[in-house]
Amino acid sequence: MEFTLGQILWMTVAVFLTLCIFSFLYKDNPFYTFAEHLIVGISAGYWIAILYHTSLTDLWIEPLVDSFSALKDIEGATAGKIGMIIVNILPGAIGILMLSRFFKKAAWISRWPIAYYLGVSAGVAFPLFLQSFVIRQVAANMIDPSAMVGTMRSDLTVLYHYGNSTLLFWQGLGEIIIVFGSICGLAYFYFSAEHKGILGGAARIGIWILMIGFGATFGYTVMARVSLLIGRFNFMIDWVSALSEYFRA
Amino acid sequence: MTSGGIWFRLANLDRRWVYLVIGIVTFLPIIFYIGVPVSITPEVQAVYRKIDSLSPGTVIMVPMEFGPSTMAELEPMARAVLRHCFSRDLKIISTALQIEGVILMEKVLRESAAEYGGKYGEDYVFLGYKPYPDIVILNMGENFRKPFPRDYYGNNLDDLPMMNGVANYSNTACIVNINSTSGVDYWINYANGRYGADLALGVTAVIATDYYAFLQSNQIFGLMGGLKGAAEYERLIGRRKDIANRSMTSVSVAHLFIILFIVVGNFAYFINRGKGRA
Numbered sequence: 001m002e003f004t005l006g007q008i009l010w011m012t013v014a015v016f017l018t019l020c021i022f023s024f025l026y027k028d029n030p031f032y033t034f035a036e037h038l039i040v041g042i043s044a045g046y047w048i049a050i051l052y053h054t055s056l057t058d059l060w061i062e063p064l065v066d067s068f069s070a071l072k073d074i075e076g077a078t079a080g081k082i083g084m085i086i087v088n089i090l091p092g093a094i095g096i097l098m099l100s101r102f103f104k105k106a107a108w109i110s111r112w113p114i115a116y117y118l119g120v121s122a123g124v125a126f127p128l129f130l131q132s133f134v135i136r137q138v139a140a141n142m143i144d145p146s147a148m149v150g151t152m153r154s155d156l157t158v159l160y161h162y163g164n165s166t167l168l169f170w171q172g173l174g175e176i177i178i179v180f181g182s183i184c185g186l187a188y189f190y191f192s193a194e195h196k197g198i199l200g201g202a203a204r205i206g207i208w209i210l211m212i213g214f215g216a217t218f219g220y221t222v223m224a225r226v227s228l229l230i231g232r233f234n235f236m237i238d239w240v241s242a243l244s245e246y247f248r249a
Numbered sequence: 250m251t252s253g254g255i256w257f258r259l260a261n262l263d264r265r266w267v268y269l270v271i272g273i274v275t276f277l278p279i280i281f282y283i284g285v286p287v288s289i290t291p292e293v294q295a296v297y298r299k300i301d302s303l304s305p306g307t308v309i310m311v312p313m314e315f316g317p318s319t320m321a322e323l324e325p326m327a328r329a330v331l332r333h334c335f336s337r338d339l340k341i342i343s344t345a346l347q348i349e350g351v352i353l354m355e356k357v358l359r360e361s362a363a364e365y366g367g368k369y370g371e372d373y374v375f376l377g378y379k380p381y382p383d384i385v386i387l388n389m390g391e392n393f394r395k396p397f398p399r400d401y402y403g404n405n406l407d408d409l410p411m412m413n414g415v416a417n418y419s420n421t422a423c424i425v426n427i428n429s430t431s432g433v434d435y436w437i438n439y440a441n442g443r444y445g446a447d448l449a450l451g452v453t454a455v456i457a458t459d460y461y462a463f464l465q466s467n468q469i470f471g472l473m474g475g476l477k478g479a480a481e482y483e484r485l486i487g488r489r490k491d492i493a494n495r496s497m498t499s500v501s502v503a504h505l506f507i508i509l510f511i512v513v514g515n516f517a518y519f520i521n522r523g524k525g526r527a
């Protein structure tokens with residue numbers, strides 16, 4: 001791949017900023033602070049540009065301009081056209097209310113658009129969240145024990161007689177562990193009774209189940225962080241090879 | 250620090266030494282590459298099988314939501330999935346509902362398409378970014394044109410041949426969402442929960458464990474977690490020398506050293522506690 005001088009320069013800037021961020025591992029220093037502030041500033045500017053070009057223009061300004069232009073057309077009822085103008089002005093007007101935060105006396109008005117957004121979001125989300133994150137999860141734990149034990153037994157029979165199996169036994173055992181683990185995990189978070197006797201035992205198993213879950217998450221998190229480090233190393237290696245290719249050409 | 254024996258010194262080791270060692274053992278395998286075995290998990294294979302079973306010309310959605318901070322994990326995954334889709338002549342609709350990564354995702358899609366001679370508007374469409382992913386995902390369930398009257402490049406969606414007759418999720422075979430954010434919940438909740446779209450996820454390793462529960466409840470049909478998920482997919486499409494697979498050696502060696510540090514750290518702690526020095 002051929003690199004231009006511009007590409008090489010930008011890659012060099014990126015490598016420099018990567019090293020600035022890495023320098024924090026040694027100790028806090030001005031290079032790290034510079035890179036940190038730079039990313040915050042650039043992100044804000046980038047967000048504004050992207051939001052303007054991808055949202056404000058085609059979701060508000062253009063429909064608004066179109067609805068005003070429609071007034072010039074002879075065809076169509078004027079009342080409908082004015083209605084469309086109002087419909088297109090409203091989202092912008094609600095959005096502009098957010099800017100009232102900059103004025104101390106009128107800052108309270110900014111709560112209206114927030115309340116509108118939160119109200120709509122909560123109204124739309126609540127029934128669906130209940131369905132997707134509670135009911136379907138609970139339903140997935142409702143298994144027919146007799147059917148499962150039967151399947152596990154038949155799998156073991158196949159293994160015993162023919163020397164091969166379909167691994168349904170382990171799948172069934174996994175399902176039993178999921179159901180049992182869920183109940184024990186919930187028992188740990190049940191605080192309306194003292195954790196003694198059966199509840200205490202279940203809660204103790206529940207904490208082990210939770211710890212195993214946290215362990216798996218920790219393992220994955222370590223992999224994620226190492227992956228990010230590898231990503232940066234790969235980029236720096238690419239930079240070195242790009243640099244050598246550019247100067248060799 | 251200077252007295253108290255080796256276990257006391259180890260328990261009080263400056264953490265910068267740990268950073269240095271992890272840096273070195275992660276870097277060296279990238280230079281001196283030795284392949285490590287990568288086992289294929291059923292949840293990744295399920296994604297591969299689903300895409301592989303689709304007939305050429307089928308429309309599939311590959312929304313991507315990641316930024317520079319997570320591209321090391323998700324870019325290889327996105328490239329692997331897109332390469333598979335383009336190699337099967339599938340038609341791809343993609344969005345980028347994470348603002349920091351819009352340009353990155355556009356580049357990944359464009360480059361992957363170019364590898365297989367994919368033409369914009371005929372073989373793939375990039376809708377780009379719109380704010381509030383929950384509302385956008387809900388609206389796309391009605392019609393892609395509602396949140397995206399135009400695509401990322403400013404084209405009217407009706408002017409793109411690929412979008413003829415494609416209104417919403419029901420016109421796509423499945424959705425493979427590659428995501429580093431909590432926006433995954435919106436895809437599960439709205440695309441699958443509200444509109445019944447067939448959904449698979451490719452997520453960062455940090456959040457992967459959160460979504461195994463949805464695999465078990467059949468709300469998603471497949472799951473790819475982090476760089477390992479990407480490496481598995483690369484293997485499935487026969488690209489064993491791609492970036493995720495090459496990085497797995499570093500991941501494995503770094504993990505070994507981290508385990509070693511944990512064991513040694515705990516050993517030192519208990520020995521010092523036994524001696525009343527913890």
